Amino acid sequence: MKYFLLTGTSRGLGEALAEQLIHPEHHLICLSRTMNKALISKDPQMDYLEIDLNEVDQIALVMEQAFSRIDRTNAEGIYLINNAAVVTPLSRIEQGNTEQFKQNLTVNLLAPIVMTSTFIRLSEPYHAEKRVLNISSSSAKNLLPGMSVYSASKAGLDVFSKGVGAEQGEGADAVKVVSVWPGMIDTALQTEARNMDKETFASADIFQMVKDRGMLASPADVATKLIKLLLGDHFIQGTVVEI
Numbered sequence: 503m504k505y506f507l508l509t510g511t512s513r514g515l516g517e518a519l520a521e522q523l524i525h526p527e528h529h530l531i532c533l534s535r536t537m538n539k540a541l542i543s544k545d546p547q548m549d550y551l552e553i554d555l556n557e558v559d560q561i562a563l564v565m566e567q568a569f570s571r572i573d574r575t576n577a578e579g580i581y582l583i584n585n586a587a588v589v590t591p592l593s594r595i596e597q598g599n600t601e602q603f604k605q606n607l608t609v610n611l612l613a614p615i616v617m618t619s620t621f622i623r624l625s626e627p628y629h630a631e632k633r634v635l636n637i638s639s640s641s642a643k644n645l646l647p648g649m650s651v652y653s654a655s656k657a658g659l660d661v662f663s664k665g666v667g668a669e670q671g672e673g674a675d676a677v678k679v680v681s682v683w684p685g686m687i688d689t690a691l692q693t694e695a696r697n698m699d700k701e702t703f704a705s706a707d708i709f710q711m712v713k714d715r716g717m718l719a720s721p722a723d724v725a726t727k728l729i730k731l732l733l734g735d736h737f738i739q740g741t742v743v744e745i
């Protein structure tokens with residue numbers, strides 16, 4: 503049995519990943535703030551645990567619950583996908599507020615750090631393939647006005663993935679960690695960015711333009727590529743991959 507722990511499965515890319523991972527030999531453990539009844543109804547063996555990733559102190563407890571569902575006698579692979587994120591604040595930095603900065607860096611960077619730390623610790627007794635896929639963004643490198651906090655969170659996630667990859671190394675029981683830039687996807691995150699007023703978010707026009715020109719990939723197509731990466735031979739320890 504392969505076990506998949508995924509965050510942010512209420513919608514968007516996380517939902518598409520979960521849908522495509524449903525399989526009799528896969529046990530999905532969704533870690534999500536918002537219930538997704540349609541998703542749950544598609545997979546009788548799915549576990550769906552509630553967590554608000556702003557509450558980082560709760561992560562260890564929820565991860566312990568998640569690992570209690572993993573059977574040591576049949577686990578051939580255990581995979582964590584840190585997918586949940588927020589794009590806000592979308593404004594010049596002097597117009598943002600501390601609460602927005604805190605929430606962005608908590609959900610996008612601190613939570614994946616705590617999730618990865620807990621995953622490595624709790625998966626230690628399991629002799630299975632162990633992998634962490636951190637969903638990052640080319641925003642880590644391609645900077646747009648009004649997105650400095652999001653970019654900083656994703657750049658931090660990339661550096662974190664490289665650092666933990668170096669720490670884990672190539673031993674038989676190492677947890678492999680990869681950061682991925684999935685490209686632009688037609689999700690609520692994009693809608694939020696293009697619907698911002700131009701006065702506040704100078705880059706809103708760019709998001710509108712990519713939508714108008716049909717440059718957004720479907721969540722399903724991106725999920726297919728990500729699953730191929732996660733389960734394939736090109737999951738190279740400590741790398742940042744653009745798909």
Ligand SMILES: NC(=O)c1ccc[n+]([C@@H]2O[C@H](COP(=O)([O-])OP(=O)(O)OC[C@H]3O[C@@H](n4cnc5c(N)ncnc54)[C@H](OP(=O)(O)O)[C@@H]3O)[C@@H](O)[C@H]2O)c1
Nearest residue numbers: 510512514515535536554555586587639686687689690691
């Ligand atoms: N869309 C793009 O063009 C694009 C491009 C590059 C990278 N990405 C990355 O792809 C990933 C998925 O993004 P998406 O486009 O699918 O975005 P999305 O549609 O906005 O979905 C974001 C997910 O994150 C969850 N989330 C947000 N705050 C949370 C919190 N405090 N606790 C728990 N879950 C929380 C949301 O859950 P709720 O329903 O509870 O809010 C939702 O399930 C993100 O890491 C994003 O940075 C997206």
